[in-house]
Amino acid sequence: MTLTPEQQLAEAARLMRCSEYQQAIALNQQVLQQQPANLNAWHMLFELHRLAADYQLLAQAGIQARQQLPEFKAAIQAAYMALRQLQRHPEAIALIQDAIKQYPAWAELQLQLGLLYKETADFAAALTVFNQAIALTPTLYEAYWLRADLLKQPTTTDIAQLRQLLATTALPDNARAQLHYALARALEFQGHYADSFAELNAGAAAKRRSLPYNHAAELAEHQRSSLPFAQLTFDPAGTAEVTPIFICGLPRSGSTLVEQILSSHPAVSAGDEMFELAQATKEVLSQPQQQLPFPLWAASMSEAQWQQLGQCYLERTRHLHANGYFTDKMPLNYKAIGIIAKALPQAKIIHCQRQPMDTLFSCYKQLFADGIAFSYSLTELAEIYQAYQALMRQWRQLLPGRIYQLPYEALILQQQAETASLLQFIGLDWADSCLAFQHNPRAVFTVSSTQVRQPIFSNHIGFWQHYQPQLATLADMLAPDISQYQQQLQLRLNRC
Incomplete structure (x- = not known):
């Protein structure tokens, strides 16, 4: 029929x-x-x-x-x-520019064009079109946040406009969060740290109201993530025609900088934040296994299924294989290190670390997409940090020698030595281009897109101390972690 x-x-x-x-x-x-x-x-x-x-x-x-x-x-x-x-940004820019000629009053097109310019480091053009989007539609709240890190000299008019919009009583929580975070960034640029922190608190509360989030479930997932892998055997790290480089760690720990450095090497293609590992896993799992919470199904996977998972991942990333190495910079893949090591024995795993207070406060002051829901509470951030540290200790015990630890501060303070060590771990020859990563023309999707266009600088080390009175409770909660990190960092610095 x-x-x-x-x-x-x-x-x-x-x-x-x-x-x-x-x-x-x-x-x-x-x-x-x-x-x-x-x-x-x-x-x-x-x-x-x-x-x-x-x-x-x-x-x-x-x-x-x-x-x-x-x-x-x-x-x-x-x-x-x-x-x-x-990452075909020139074609995307041409498409949106053509569409703007057809629909000159469609402000969302200006927003999208600004985002493309920002990702390709044309910051002046990005700021111009974000301002054009706001002029067309002053209630396009996302534009205020997207331009916030470009507006490094906010005027009293800019700040007054944000305050006036926030005075609107019927704002949706997402819109209110975008405006509060944009205002916090503007006040920080002006050095008004206490006022900036108050806006961050208001923005975080608004964003959290917009999200479904179960903190207990997130902590439980951290606690069980390594459990089924303790009974598995892992093939030794090997070589293959194509080598994925997984860059993971908590958000705001330097992962974008590491990817920018590595993708400046002629043998490495940048994948940015990719969902292909999760998609490949979902594709391979059978329906009964899918009913088990992540990653308890791992214990019942056959060797053939693990191989299939790795092959499926490589098929999905084929567009990145031209140079032999490619990066996958999904920070929360630290929860999936067992999956990576089992399905892709040739993979290189880099764990990015940063001083706990700088990491967590940088998370708190960043308006993420909906996937980092734990970042809108300082208490929950501290609990996630401790759960993440416990999980990483378990991975290192299960996979000795497979995970490269890279402290952000060490990379900043001794760039050449740390870059050389990193390349050696991956199996790459030295390339001077890795030291000039700021000239890498690739598109950068993440919230660090403006920072990695600059040479190495140390301004962000200890930046949280501008907010020391407001963050005293968090510092007390993390005191043992801070002490331990500082000791390990000092040993790393003394080694070179």
Whole structure:
């Protein structure tokens, strides 16, 4: 029986709900062959490619839909998202610039163009278009936060505008958080640290209200993350045609800087923050295993499944393989170190560390996407830090010699020696370009995009001390951790 296009789309929607993405994609493509202007089919095809994390096909679909349907705004957004994910920023910039000519009053396009400029280090252009977005739509609250670290000399008018917007009583929590964090950054640039901290507290409270978060469950996940791996055997670190370099640790611990240095080496491609490991894991797991919480299913995985997981990950990252090495800088992959070591014996694992107070306060003053929900409470940050440290001790016991410890301060204070040691661990020859990482032209997606465009500087070491009165309780909670870290850092510095 031949299905009508409506029936095909209904079946495709059912398959999508069951995660049968490829079959659903095929049905959508059949519909579009018959009805090239079927917007429902295009919308579903975009979503399917996104869910399948196939950004090459998403970019092709978005560009094709835009050519066929020039007024179809969703095609612009689909192509933009895919090109940005693929780090094809020149094409994404050209796409958005063309769309702005078509829709000059669409402020979100200015926002997206500003983000592309920011990620490619054209900070003056980014600030200009963020300001244009705000001029078009003063209630586009995200623009205020995205420009906050570019507005290094905020005026009284800038600050008054933020305060006036915050006086609006009906603001959604996410919008209120963006404005509070933007105002906190502006006040910090002016040296008004106590006032800045008050805005951070208000912003953190607003952001937390917008998020579903179970702190006890997060701590429990840390506590069990290494348990099933204690009974597994691991192949020794080996060599392969392609070597992934996993850079992990708590957010704001220097991971973006490390990736910028490594990707300045001619043999290394930068992957930035990638979800491919989680996607590959989900793809390999059978349904009964998926019902177990992460990562308790690991104990029942066969050797064939582990190999399949590693191969699936490598298939998903194939676009990064040209130079032989590539980075995967998802900070919270420290919880998945057992998975990495088991599925990818050739992988290099780098653990980025930083002084506890600098790490946690830098997390607290950063407005993340929704995935770092523990960063909006100082008490919870301290508890996560201690759970993370306990987990890392367990990984080091299970995988001696597999995890490279890299303190941020050591890298800042003795850049060449630490860079040489890091390259040696990975198995790379020395390259002078790694010392001039600030000239690396790659797009940088993370919140550190402005910082890694500068040479090594020590301004951020001990920056938390500007807020010492406000952070005294946190410092007391972490006193043993701070002492231990300082001792280990001093030993590291004395070694060179």
